[in-house]
Amino acid sequence: MLRRARAFQAEKQIVNAAFVQGDAEQLPFPAGTFDLVSYQCSFHHMPKPQLVLAEMIHVTKPEGRLLIIDHLAPESESKFEIYNRIEVLRDPSHTLTLRLTDFLKLFDEGGLEILRQSLRRRQRSFNNWMLRGGHAPGTKKYIETRRLLEDSMEGYRAGFSPKADGEDIQIVHNEGMFLLVRKGTE
Numbered sequence: 001m002l003r004r005a006r007a008f009q010a011e012k013q014i015v016n017a018a019f020v021q022g023d024a025e026q027l028p029f030p031a032g033t034f035d036l037v038s039y040q041c042s043f044h045h046m047p048k049p050q051l052v053l054a055e056m057i058h059v060t061k062p063e064g065r066l067l068i069i070d071h072l073a074p075e076s077e078s079k080f081e082i083y084n085r086i087e088v089l090r091d092p093s094h095t096l097t098l099r100l101t102d103f104l105k106l107f108d109e110g111g112l113e114i115l116r117q118s119l120r121r122r123q124r125s126f127n128n129w130m131l132r133g134g135h136a137p138g139t140k141k142y143i144e145t146r147r148l149l150e151d152s153m154e155g156y157r158a159g160f161s162p163k164a165d166g167e168d169i170q171i172v173h174n175e176g177m178f179l180l181v182r183k184g185t186e
């Protein structure tokens with residue numbers, strides 16, 4: 001990620017950006033450093049999302065903004081469980097995709113309020129999604145993940161809104177975007 005970001009920076013001759021490697025649970029910046037702290041598509045890899053959010057808040061200026069973008073898991077308990085089982089099977093670095101209600105609780109407990117939010121559906125090819133995870137059709141991981149998804153298709157038992165598409169399956173990731181500020185500062 002950092003290599004690609006630096007290559008992009010060089011190609012576009014961007015001078016007002018810097019890239020630093022660090023742990024999201026322990027950010028290498030002093031308190032109140034940034035006007036805006038954003039975190040995209042990564043909460044579902046964090047074993048302790050509340051700790052990551054606390055770190056983000058810590059390095060944001062008192063009146064600064066936080067921007068969080070991530071997938072949203074289905075609300076129903078059984079769908080939530082199968083949805084995450086499919087995600088972890090495809091990518092063991094996936095910990096847990098949270099539900100919209102989990103995010104709202106995290107924000108509230110973190111002392112944040114939502115300034116703006118939007119939800120969108122991102123449709124994608126299951127085959128491409130598996131390839132991005134390093135699993136070509138025919139591999140053990142591909143077969144196991146596809147079987148779990150196919151088993152869940154009747155009645156949409158895992159979310160993903162799956163639809164057969166020839167050899168492929170079209171799936172949907174629901175995504176939430178939240179612009180946040182500390183309560184009482186807006």
Ligand SMILES: C[S@@+](CC[C@H](N)C(=O)[O-])C[C@H]1O[C@@H](n2cnc3c(N)ncnc32)[C@H](O)[C@@H]1O
Pocket residue numbers: 001022023024025039040041042045046
């Ligand atoms: C799905 S990628 C998203 C990357 C990027 N934000 C984007 O939207 O394209 C998740 C990223 O989180 C990083 N990651 C996982 N655990 C981390 C941690 N504890 N601290 C910092 N980054 C972490 C991984 O290395 C990976 O690059």
